[in-house]
Structures are given as C-alpha cells and as structure tokens.
Amino acid sequence: MRDVVIVGSGCAGNTAAIYAARANLKPLVVQGHEAGGQLSLTTLVENFPGFPEGINGPDLIANMKKQAENFGAEFLHGSLLEADLSKRPFRLNVEDEWIETRTLIVASGASARWLGLPSEQQLIGRGVSSCATCDGFFHRGRKIMVIGGGDSAMEEANFLSRFGSEVTVVHRREQFRASKIMLDRARNNPKIKFLTNTAVMEVLDPANNLVSGVRLRNTETGAIWEQEVDGFFVAIGHIPNTAVFKGQIDTDADGYILSKGGAKTNIPGVFHAGDIFASGPRGWFHIRRRPRTGRPGDQPDVVRRYQTRNPHRAEQRQAHSGRLRRKHGRRGEVLGIPARRERLCRHERSVRRILRRSKTSSDYG
Numbered sequence: 130m131r132d133v134v135i136v137g138s139g140c141a142g143n144t145a146a147i148y149a150a151r152a153n154l155k156p157l158v159v160q161g162h163e164a165g166g167q168l169s170l171t172t173l174v175e176n177f178p179g180f181p182e183g184i185n186g187p188d189l190i191a192n193m194k195k196q197a198e199n200f201g202a203e204f205l206h207g208s209l210l211e212a213d214l215s216k217r218p219f220r221l222n223v224e225d226e227w228i229e230t231r232t233l234i235v236a237s238g239a240s241a242r243w244l245g246l247p248s249e250q251q252l253i254g255r256g257v258s259s260c261a262t263c264d265g266f267f268h269r270g271r272k273i274m275v276i277g278g279g280d281s282a283m284e285e286a287n288f289l290s291r292f293g294s295e296v297t298v299v300h301r302r303e304q305f306r307a308s309k310i311m312l313d314r315a316r317n318n319p320k321i322k323f324l325t326n327t328a329v330m331e332v333l334d335p336a337n338n339l340v341s342g343v344r345l346r347n348t349e350t351g352a353i354w355e356q357e358v359d360g361f362f363v364a365i366g367h368i369p370n371t372a373v374f375k376g377q378i379d380t381d382a383d384g385y386i387l388s389k390g391g392a393k394t395n396i397p398g399v400f401h402a403g404d405i406f407a408s409g410p411r412g413w414f415h416i417r418r419r420p421r422t423g424r425p426g427d428q429p430d431v432v433r434r435y436q437t438r439n440p441h442r443a444e445q446r447q448a449h450s451g452r453l454r455r456k457h458g459r460r461g462e463v464l465g466i467p468a469r470r471e472r473l474c475r476h477e478r479s480v481r482r483i484l485r486r487s488k489t490s491s492d493y494g
C-alpha cells in the first residue's frame with residue numbers, strides 16, 4: 130500500500146513529488162499517456178524563474194523528475210485506467226495493475242482541444258497536429274496554418290515561422306485572447322499573416338489522406354473560400370484529464386475539479402494540483418506564472434496533515450469546516466472558530482475601546 134500516489138508527471142505532478150518525497154512519503158508518480166505533460170511538448174521556456182536565458186521544456190521537466198527521484202519518488206510508465214475512490218484505501222488501475230493508496234494527488238493536467246471536424250480528426254498525424262514542436266520540422270518551406278487566438282496560437286505561429294514559407298493564423302473573432310507581448314511578437318513577424326472573423330469548415334483532403342488545404346468561412350460576411358496549406362496546427366486551448374474520476378470527484382461543467390479549499394477535493398484524502406482545478410485562467414503555463422495553490426508545496430503538506438489524523442476524524446473535520454466555511458467564511462476553517470464571530474468579537478472590542486475613549490474625553494471635555 131502506498132502513502133501517496135500522484136497522477137500526472139507535468140510541472141504540478143513533479144512539484145508534488147518533490148515535496149512528498151522530501152516529507153518521506155515515498156510517492157509513486159503515474160506518468161500518464163503524455164509523460165512530462167505539456168512542458169515536454171514545448172520549446173524554449175522563457176519565463177520560468179531561475180533560467181535567465183530560458184530553458185527547453187523537455188530539459189526542464191527532466192530536471193524536475195530527476196530532482197524528485199533524488200529524494201526517493203518513484204515513476205511508473207502508463208496511464209490510470211480506472212479509479213475507485215469510494216472506499217479506503219483508494220484503488221487505482223494503472224495499465225491493468227491495481228494499486229492501493231491512502232492518499233491521491235490528481236495532477237493530470239489537460240490535453241489539447243480539437244475543433245472536432247471529422248476531416249480534422251481523420252488527418253491527425255497526416256498534416257493536422259496540435260504540437261508545433263513535434264511536427265513543425267516536417268513542414269519546412271511549406272504553407273502552415275495555425276488556428277486560435279490565444280497565447281498558444283501566437284507561440285506556435287512564431288515557432289512554426291522558423292520552418293514554414295508562411296504561417297497564417299486563423300481566429301474566429303476580431304479580438305485576440307493572447308497577451309500583448311505574444312500578439313505583438315507574432316504581428317511583427319514578417320512570415321505571419323492573420324485571418325480574423327474566420328472559421329474553419331473543413332480540412333482538405335481526407336480522400337487523399339493528406340492536408341492540401343482548408344475551406345474557410347468569414348463569420349461576418351458568410352463568404353466561403355478555399356486556401357492551400359500543407360500543415361494545419363490547432364492551438365485552441367485544452368481539456369482537463371478528469372474523465373477517469375467522473376462521478377467521484379466533483380468537477381465543473383468543463384471537467385475541471387471543484388476545489389474545496391487549498392488543494393482539497395470533495396473526497397477527503399484526494400487532492401488536486403496544477404491546472405486541473407476550476408478557478409481562474411487555465412493552461413500549464415500558469416504553473417510557471419503563478420502556482421495555483423499559493424505555495425508550490427501545498428499538496429504534500431496537506432497530505433501529511435491529513436495522514437497524521439484519524440481518517441474518520443479527518444472526514445468529520447472536513448465536513449465540519451465546510452459547514453463553517455459556508456456559514457462564516459474561509460477563516461472559519463483555518464481558525465477552527467467561525468470567522469464572522471471572531472470579526473464580531475474584534476469589532477465589539479474596538480467599539481468598547483472607542484466608547485471608553487469617548488467617555489474619557491467627554492469626561493475631560
């Protein structure tokens with residue numbers, strides 16, 4: 130039986146592994162079908178603290194893994210196929226082998242979102258891709274199209290401009306979601322052109338099993354036309370990898386985990402880490418921008434606190450603190466007393482003080 134199993138080996142999974150291993154919890158990391166997460170699919174990471182010249186995503190993730198291993202974390206190849214979180218210990222089916230664990234950290238991140246066109250799906254790996262780093266090289270001197278209006282689309286377009294003869298960014302609206310710096314960089318790139326208010330109707334040509342063009346539609350005028358392209362890159366965001374926990378861990382409509390405060394989920398002993406939870410902007414880059422949980426080591430601390438308690442008490446406490454939080458605000462849980470009552474006490478004290486002072490001054494007045 131394991132103390133902690135971490136599902137996911139991206140930035141969040143590795144961070145959790147480092148802290149859990151240092152807490153002597155000997156974590157097991159289930160790497161998942163995209164080992165290393167999305168960092169392993171990117172090129173130069175310029176905004177991770179401590180690397181003034183930037184660092185390649187795969188190198189960064191390899192360093193994190195090595196760091197976790199140095200403290201005793203174990204890594205397991207394979208994906209989580211099934212999870213039974215209804216009783217303790219929790220049971221996890223990893224590639225048809227059942228693992229039991231006292232606690233679980235879900236750090237399974239998110240996978241690329243697709244447009245969902247049948248032609249797009251048919252041509253994945255034949256000119257359609259969601260990974261410029263993996264497939265950009267195959268489009269040297271060719272015409273490339275990138276779909277999306279966020280930072281990912283700008284990053285992909287800039288990267289692909291090294292290879293392609295031209296890169297066209299197609300976005301469904303006039304306004305971009307991308308940050309100014311990323312958008313400006315793409316706009317200043319002479320190889321990149323923009324097509325806004327444009328939707329993709331079909332990727333051509335599924336009959337030939339090869340991307341040769343796209344059918345586009347102007348969303349304002351309704352005009353439809355075809356354009357020649359060889360590489361079609363989709364960069365329209367991500368979908369959280371929580372399907373395996375469906376019906377057990379509470380999620381929002383998009384599948385992102387609903388946090389119960391800190392790193393807690395609705396199941397005591399199951400925690401979330403990284404981009405998997407439903408709050409604020411999404412994307413693995415936020416691990417680099419600002420840790421979701423406030424402190425990088427939050428999950429293992431919580432795991433340890435949870436484990437040192439009687440599990441039954443832990444459940445009761447969590448339910449109780451949930452009730453307090455709903456009734457009295459967030460501090461109720463931390464202080465163990467209703468925050469509103471505490472505020473009232475403080476308020477009452479200061480009112481009394483003011484009354485005392487005013488009484489004293491009026492006495493002198």
Ligand code: NAP
Nearest residue numbers: 277278279280281282284301302306365366410411412414
């Ligand atoms: P995103 O910010 O959610 O942008 C997704 C884009 O795809 C949006 O422009 C959206 O259009 C479009 N889109 C979504 N569904 C679509 C569909 N079905 N058809 C056509 N277009 C569709 O996702 P992201 O670009 O992957 O970025 C995720 C997070 O990571 C962001 O917070 C971003 O800042 C961050 N990031 C940072 C860096 C960096 O700092 N180096 C690099 C990449 C990403 P609408 O705008 O119309 O919704």
